[in-house]
Amino acid sequence: MYTDLCKKLKIEVPIFAFTHCRDVVVEVSKSGGIGVFGAAFVNSLEELKEELDWIDARIGDHIYGFDIVIPSAAVGQGTGMSAAEQEDKLWEMIPQEHTDFTNRILTESDVPKWNDDSRPPMGAWTLEQVMPMLEEALKRPQCKVIVNALGTPPDHVTKMVQDSGRLIGALTGTKKHALAHKEAGLDFIVANGGEGGGHCGDVGSIVCWPELIDAVAPMPVVAAGGIGNGRQMLAAMGMGAAGVWTGSLWLTVEEAHAEMSQKEAYLQAESTDVTRTKTYTGKGCRVLRNEWTEAWENPANPDALPFPLQLLLTSDLRRRTEMYASAGDAQKIAGNACGQVIGQINDIESCRGVVTRIITEYIDALEALNSLMPQE
Numbered sequence: 001m002y003t004d005l006c007k008k009l010k011i012e013v014p015i016f017a018f019t020h021c022r023d024v025v026v027e028v029s030k031s032g033g034i035g036v037f038g039a040a041f042v043n044s045l046e047e048l049k050e051e052l053d054w055i056d057a058r059i060g061d062h063i064y065g066f067d068i069v070i071p072s073a074a075v076g077q078g079t080g081m082s083a084a085e086q087e088d089k090l091w092e093m094i095p096q097e098h099t100d101f102t103n104r105i106l107t108e109s110d111v112p113k114w115n116d117d118s119r120p121p122m123g124a125w126t127l128e129q130v131m132p133m134l135e136e137a138l139k140r141p142q143c144k145v146i147v148n149a150l151g152t153p154p155d156h157v158t159k160m161v162q163d164s165g166r167l168i169g170a171l172t173g174t175k176k177h178a179l180a181h182k183e184a185g186l187d188f189i190v191a192n193g194g195e196g197g198g199h200c201g202d203v204g205s206i207v208c209w210p211e212l213i214d215a216v217a218p219m220p221v222v223a224a225g226g227i228g229n230g231r232q233m234l235a236a237m238g239m240g241a242a243g244v245w246t247g248s249l250w251l252t253v254e255e256a257h258a259e260m261s262q263k264e265a266y267l268q269a270e271s272t273d274v275t276r277t278k279t280y281t282g283k284g285c286r287v288l289r290n291e292w293t294e295a296w297e298n299p300a301n302p303d304a305l306p307f308p309l310q311l312l313l314t315s316d317l318r319r320r321t322e323m324y325a326s327a328g329d330a331q332k333i334a335g336n337a338c339g340q341v342i343g344q345i346n347d348i349e350s351c352r353g354v355v356t357r358i359i360t361e362y363i364d365a366l367e368a369l370n371s372l373m374p375q376e
Contacts, residue, residue, distance in 0.1 A: 001362060005188065005220050005242040008167065009034060009063060009144060014243025015233075015355060016190075016222060018067060022051050023255040027351035029062040036065035036147060039133055041318075043121035048133050052140055065145035066137040068130050071283075071307065072151030083128035087312075091119070094313055098302050102313055105295055110328030111320050120315035125308050127154065138164050147171065147190065150199060150283070152180045162187070171224065171245075173201025178212045182219050189216060190245045193225025197248045197286050197339035200225060200276065206235075213240040228341035230361025234369070237362075248338045254350045259325035263348065265336055271343030280314050280335040282307030288342075292317075292333035 006014050012032035019025060025035030037055065042048045055064060081089065114120070124130050134157065137143050146161045148170040153161075161168040167187040172178050173194060181189045191212040193205025201208070205225040213221045223236035224245035233244050250256060252263045265288060275289040279296040282305055287293065295301060304310050314335065321334035349357070 001237065001359070003220070003242045005222070011063065013355070013359060014222070015358060016065065016243060016245045017250050017351075018245060018247040019250045019256075021250070021255065021257050022055050023257065024250045024253060024351055025055055025064050026058045026062075027255050028250070028355065029059055029064050031352040031355040033355055034063060034065055034145065036067050036145065038067040038149075039124055039130075039137075040067070040069045040149070041123040042133065043123060045132050045136060048136055052137065052143070056140055056142060059142055061142075063142050063144040065147060066134075066143050067147045067149055068134055069125050069149045070127050070130050070151065070153055070157065071125070081128075083126065086126060086128055087122055090122075090309060090312055094305065094309055095302075098305060098313055101302050102317060105292060105333060106317060106320065109291070109330065109333050111317075111330050111333070112324045112327055114316065114320060114323075120319050122308070122312055122315060125311060131157075134160075138166070145169070152177065152184045153186070155184065158184060158186060169222070171199075172212070173203055173208055173225075175211055175215045178216050178221075182216045186219075188220040188222060188242065190222045190224050191241070192245075193223070194276075195286075195340040196225030197274075197342070198337045199281070199283050199285050200339075201284070209236060209241060210239045226339060226341050228344040230358045230363070231365040232341075233358055234362050234365045248342050248345060249354055250351070251338060251342075252345055252348055253354060254348055261326040261331055262334065262336065265331045265334075266338060266342055267346055267348070269338070269342045271340045274338060274340055274342060278304040278307075278310060280310065280318075280337075282310030285335075285337060286339055288336040288338060290332050290334070290336075291329070292335070 003014050011034050015033035016036055017028040018036045020038045025037045028035040124133055144166050146168045158168055169186055169188040170181050171190040171192045173192045178189050191209050192200050193208040194200055194202050195205055209223045220242035222243045222245045223241035227244045227246050236244050251266050274286055276284045276286045277293045279293055321330045324330055
C-alpha cells in the first residue's frame with residue numbers, strides 16, 4: 001500500500017479523498033491519507049481564501065490537494081473576454097424555453113425562492129475563473145497537489161504548478177485522454193471508471209484501470225470509480241494503481257457539512273438508484289436519479305444544453321436545494337452527485353473511521369488472497 005506516490009507526498013496511505021467540505025479535507029489528511037478540496041462551486045476568490053485559511057489553520061504539518069475544473073472544450077471558452085464578460089454572454093445564450101421549464105419544476109417542488117434577486121453564481125468552471133483561485137492555492141505551503149477534473153490542463157498551468165514544486169494530475173476515463181495527459185508532462189493521472197460519481201465516462205473500472213495503467217506506464221495512476229472498501233482498493237492496487245481516488249465515501253461522514261436530509265438520501269440509495277445525466281451540467285454526470293432527471297428524459301420536454309450553459313441554467317436550483325435542503329421536495333430534484341458505490345454506504349462514520357476501516361479491510365483481503373497460494 002505504501003507506493004512511490006506516498007513517498008513523494010509523504011503520506012501514510014495513498015487514499016485521496018475528493019470533497020467540497022473543508023472539514024473532510026483536514027480530517028482525512030490527519031488520518032494518513034490526503035484530502036483534496038474541490039473548488040468548482042466556490043463562488044469568489046474571497047470565499048476561497050476563507051476556506052483555505054480555515055484548512056491551513058487546522059491541518060498542521062499534513063498536506064492537502066486542490067481540485068480545479070479547466071475543461072478542454074466548453075461553449076464560450078477562449079473568447080478573450082474577462083470572466084465576468086464571459087459569464088454575461090453565456091447567460092444570454094440560454095433559451096427562454098429552458099428557463100421556464102426549470103422554474104416550473106422548482107415551483108412544483110415547493111422549494112423556497114432565493115432571498116433576493118441576485119443572479120445565481122456560476123462557480124469556477126472556466127480558465128478565466130479558475131486562474132485567480134489556482135494562484136491563491138499555490139500560495140499555501142501545505143497544498144502540494146493540483147488536479148484538473150475535466151481535460152488536460154493548459155501547458156502554462158502545468159508549468160506554473162510544477163515550477164512551484166507541486167505535483168499536477170488530471171482525471172480521465174479514456175486511453176486517448178490518458179495519453180494526452182502523459183504527453184503534456186503531468187505527474188500522474190486519475191483513471192476514472194464509469195461507476196464513479198460526478199463527471200465520469202462510459203468504461204467500467206475493471207476495464208478502465210488496467211487499460212490506462214498499461215497505456216501510460218511508468219506514469220503513476222490513481223484509480224477512481226467504485227471504491228468504497230478495502231477489498232475494492234486491493235483490486236485497484238493489484239492492477240498496478242499507485243493509489244485510490246474516492247468521493248462518494250465522504251458524502252455522509254460525520255464531518256460533512258450536508259444537511260441530514262441530503263445525507264439520508266444518500267444512505268437510503270441503492271447502487272441502481274444512480275444515473276449518468278447531462279441535465280445538471282451539460283456533461284455526463286452521475287447523480288441520484290430523481291424527478292428532475294426523469295423530467296428531462298421526457299421527449300416532450302427540452303433537451304439539456306451543452307456545458308457550461310446547462311450548468312448556468314441549474315445554478316438557481318443548486319443554490320436553493322442546498323440552502324433549503326429539507327424544504328418541500330428539494331431532495332427530489334437536487335443534484336446529488338455520487339457513484340454506484342453509494343449502495344454500500346449505509347452508516348455515518350467519521351473520516352478517521354473510514355480510513356481505518358479501508359486499511360483493515362485491505363489487509364484482511366490481502367491475507368485471504370495470499371492464503372489461496374499453494375503451501376509448500
